[in-house]
Amino acid sequence: MTAESQKLELLQELLIAKATSGLDHDDQTILQRLLDEFPDTDTEEFEWLASQIDVAITEPASDEMPAHLMQSIIKQGEAFLASSDQATHEITDEVAKASPEPAPRRTLNNALWGLALAASLIIALIGWLPRDTSSPATAEMTPLQSREALIRNSTDAFIIAWTQTDDPLSKTITGDVVWSNQAQEGYMRFQGLPVNNPQLNQYQLWIFDEQRKQYPVDGGVFDAVEGELIVPIREKLQVYSPTMFAVTLEQPGGVVVSDKEHIVAIAKVEAG
Amino acid sequence: MNVLTQIASGNQEAVRLCVEKYNGLLWSIVRRYIQSQAEAEEIIQEVFAEVWQHASRYDPDKGDEAVFVATIARRRSIDRLRSNNARPRTESIDGVIDVVDAMSVQCKQEIQADSDVVIKQMNQLDEESRRFILLNVMYGYSHGEIASMTGAPLGSVKTQIRRGLNIMKQAFAEAQQKTIRGRV
Numbered sequence: 001m002t003a004e005s006q007k008l009e010l011l012q013e014l015l016i017a018k019a020t021s022g023l024d025h026d027d028q029t030i031l032q033r034l035l036d037e038f039p040d041t042d043t044e045e046f047e048w049l050a051s052q053i054d055v056a057i058t059e060p061a062s063d064e065m066p067a068h069l070m071q072s073i074i075k076q077g078e079a080f081l082a083s084s085d086q087a088t089h090e091i092t093d094e095v096a097k098a099s100p101e102p103a104p105r106r107t108l109n110n111a112l113w114g115l116a117l118a119a120s121l122i123i124a125l126i127g128w129l130p131r132d133t134s135s136p137a138t139a140e141m142t143p144l145q146s147r148e149a150l151i152r153n154s155t156d157a158f159i160i161a162w163t164q165t166d167d168p169l170s171k172t173i174t175g176d177v178v179w180s181n182q183a184q185e186g187y188m189r190f191q192g193l194p195v196n197n198p199q200l201n202q203y204q205l206w207i208f209d210e211q212r213k214q215y216p217v218d219g220g221v222f223d224a225v226e227g228e229l230i231v232p233i234r235e236k237l238q239v240y241s242p243t244m245f246a247v248t249l250e251q252p253g254g255v256v257v258s259d260k261e262h263i264v265a266i267a268k269v270e271a272g
Numbered sequence: 273m274n275v276l277t278q279i280a281s282g283n284q285e286a287v288r289l290c291v292e293k294y295n296g297l298l299w300s301i302v303r304r305y306i307q308s309q310a311e312a313e314e315i316i317q318e319v320f321a322e323v324w325q326h327a328s329r330y331d332p333d334k335g336d337e338a339v340f341v342a343t344i345a346r347r348r349s350i351d352r353l354r355s356n357n358a359r360p361r362t363e364s365i366d367g368v369i370d371v372v373d374a375m376s377v378q379c380k381q382e383i384q385a386d387s388d389v390v391i392k393q394m395n396q397l398d399e400e401s402r403r404f405i406l407l408n409v410m411y412g413y414s415h416g417e418i419a420s421m422t423g424a425p426l427g428s429v430k431t432q433i434r435r436g437l438n439i440m441k442q443a444f445a446e447a448q449q450k451t452i453r454g455r456v
Contacts (some may be wrong), residue, residue, distance in 0.1 A: 052300060064299065
């Protein structure tokens with residue numbers, strides 16, 4: 001057997017393992033190197049084949065999906081499609097209208113924001129993207145690349161989808177927040193965040209921490225742009241045990257405490 | 273128009289159709305891997321969330337909708353299993369063999385042609401290869417785990433699974449060619 005045919009055999013074994021039992025970090029690294037060497041490889045064919053076998057053979061589970069769960073999934077799907085349909089150009093006017101008057105800074109009752117939360121989807125993607133040995137985030141990487149590097153290289157990063165609020169600015173927002181406690185690093189991702197005029201208002205992130213009961217941690221201010229937006233989180237203090245991430249619309253430069261006039265997105269960390 | 277294409281075009285009514293059509297299949301797949309009901313419920317929500325997001329990626333020329341959504345469910349379940357370092361729910365090895373022995377040429381799902389190919393090819397494999405493939409594909413046991421469970425050499429497990437799946441891959445390709453020729 002030639003060296004090349006041995007490599008191709010190993011490549012197939014790893015692709016089969018990826019499609020059936022998953023790969024550990026070392027095997028993912030080997031797979032990536034082989035794929036770099038054989039770039040024309042169909043990386044999904046065994047995954048598809050395994051699914052074809054599964055679909056043909058799968059027996060019904062001994063228990064059924066709970067009815068309430070099915071209804072919840074349907075509602076989430078309908079809400080997802082509905083939010084994807086919203087036009088964004090009219091929202092920019094609403095953002096301008098919503099710009100707050102310069103106001104004295106007021107205390108936030110942060111522990112009891114009292115929002116009616118739709119079910120948050122915790123998307124744990126740690127094992128989904130193949131781990132690789134590429135360099136951790138560097139100053140030359142784009143925020144998107146840095147975000148992906150954090151997901152790949154972190155052992156504790158989690159991803160939570162944004163939940164819309166009752167605020168009119170919220171209805172087009174989708175996306176998620178990635179956070180790693182070990183790295184003290186995170187990224188917000190938005191689609192449909194209404195574009196703001198930085199001279200009138202800016203968005204500000206707040207990180208609620210189990211160990212900081214009085215006030216949330218200021219995660220920094222940012223501005224929205226058309227299309228997908230990736231924003232590095234610039235927390236001012238160490239975050240120990242995040243329970244919720246929230247985005248508000250504030251005066252330019254942000255505030256020390258928010259008056260909660262415009263809470264546009266939240267992402268609640270599920271316990272456990 | 274298939275359900276996923278309708279979802280991709282923004283038809284909200286297709287969401288209910290999709291859940292009603294595939295909840296049984298996807299729940300069965302997830303529960304086969306995940307012991308905890310709470311965790312399974314979490315994963316199934318993630319699966320459907322991904323279906324909504326990526327419905328536009330479905331290519332009918334590549335295969336059936338059920339296989340597309342099943343792929344998402346399998347990925348999520350396998351990744352959770354691996355990240356938890358947990359074991360899947362399984363019957364005994366004898367139970368797995370019972371499943372195979374019970375297979376008939378009748379299709380279990382609505383995907384007539386593909387199921388025929390799977391069942392016919394699985395029945396043509398020798399018993400040991402069929403056992404290895406089922407433990408690997410259906411229950412997520414790694415090659416090393418299968419070698420330990422069955423007492424077979426690791427190299428033999430890898431080779432038989434690889435060869436068996438390549439045979440099935442070839443059979444699917446030939447079946448697809450026949451379908452394409454039949455359309456022309």
